[in-house]
Amino acid sequence: MIVSICDDNAIGREVLRALLLEYKKQREITDLKILEYDSPVALEKDLDHIESDLYLLDIFFPDGNGIELAREIRLRYHQNPIVFITSSEGDTMNAFNVFALRYFVKPVRPRPFFETLDYAVARMKADPVKYFMVNTIEGKQKLRFSSIMYVERKNQVLHITTNTGKVYESVTLRESFANKLQPLLAEDRFVQTHVSFVVNLDAVDVYQKDQMTMQDGRHIPISRNFSTIVKERYLSYFC
Numbered sequence: 001m002i003v004s005i006c007d008d009n010a011i012g013r014e015v016l017r018a019l020l021l022e023y024k025k026q027r028e029i030t031d032l033k034i035l036e037y038d039s040p041v042a043l044e045k046d047l048d049h050i051e052s053d054l055y056l057l058d059i060f061f062p063d064g065n066g067i068e069l070a071r072e073i074r075l076r077y078h079q080n081p082i083v084f085i086t087s088s089e090g091d092t093m094n095a096f097n098v099f100a101l102r103y104f105v106k107p108v109r110p111r112p113f114f115e116t117l118d119y120a121v122a123r124m125k126a127d128p129v130k131y132f133m134v135n136t137i138e139g140k141q142k143l144r145f146s147s148i149m150y151v152e153r154k155n156q157v158l159h160i161t162t163n164t165g166k167v168y169e170s171v172t173l174r175e176s177f178a179n180k181l182q183p184l185l186a187e188d189r190f191v192q193t194h195v196s197f198v199v200n201l202d203a204v205d206v207y208q209k210d211q212m213t214m215q216d217g218r219h220i221p222i223s224r225n226f227s228t229i230v231k232e233r234y235l236s237y238f239c
Contacts, residue, residue: 001029001124004052006037006069007085008061012106013038016056016085019110023117040064047076048164051144053129054120059086059095067091070098075215076163077146078202079127081120132183134158135171143168145187149203149214153177153196163203165216191233193222201237 003020007013013036024032035052037043041063055073059066070082081101084091085108095103102116130145143160152159158170158180173180181198184190192198197220199212206213209227212220222230 001031001054001121002033002035002050002052003054003056004035004037004043004046004050005056006040006043006066007056007058008038009058010038012058012085015107019108019113020117022110023114026114027118027121029121040066040069044069044072047072048166051077051080051147053080053124054117055080055082057082057084059084059088059091067094067098070095070100074098079146081123083116083120130183130187132160134160134168136168137171138168141168145184145189145200146202148184148190148200149216150197150199150218150220151181151184161214161216161218163215188233188237191226191230193220193226193230195223195225197221201234204234207234 005013005016007016017034017036020032020034023029035050040061055070057066057069066084066086073080073082082098083102083104084095084100085104085106087106089105092103101120104113131142132145132148134141134143143162147162147164149161149163152161156173158173160168160170162168177196178185178192181192184198185192189201190198191201193212199214199220203215204212205215210222212222214220
């Protein structure tokens with residue numbers, strides 16, 4: 001379990017770290033890793049290569065804003081819990097607009113904080129992190145399902161676009177496209193739209209009859225053969 005703390009106040013970070021360590025002790029958690037940042041800029045730089053399971057964010061910074069940082073997190077990681085811990089009550093509505101799990105006004109008390117952590121951990125256990133294993137030209141890669149926006153087949157090579165913008169290119173496939181992507185297609189969030197495309201519905205900005213527009217602006221075609229299943233999967237996932 002990776003938890004990122006972003007607060008420009010060193011004492012604030014120290015308090016949250018102490019609470020997390022106490023929570024770890026009480027709940028007998030063995031795999032807790034805590035990352036600390038003193039500015040939104042510093043955390044945002046790490047978003048492209050570190051996905052935290054929980055984000056604890058202040059809102060007011062000399063060099064940024066926690067709400068805007070949360071929007072950046074949401075662009076990459078759609079479901080990871082975000083908790084605001086700040087000194088003002090004035091941004092609660094903005095916090096809910098980025099689907100925050102909780103909003104605490106400092107000083108945060110252990111009991112409600114631990115209850116929030118219990119809820120976040122329960123969500124993780126109910127929907128454990130899953131990984132897609134692929135051999136790429138850079139070596140074996142272990143990609144979180146949630147980080148994959150879409151997969152395209154070009155000839156017999158996969159091009160996997162992640163929500164950081166990085167594209168992973170596989171070695172030549174020795175099995176069919178559908179068989180290789182079966183672990184993804186077994187998930188409700190993924191659907192095949194075309195003989196050469198599989199998309200993550202969480203990363204779709206606009207759904208139209210013949211195409212999906214992804215969060216990076218890419219237009220993914222929906223072929224006639226797949227249009228019915230795409231529509232059914234989309235409606236069942238979001239409705």
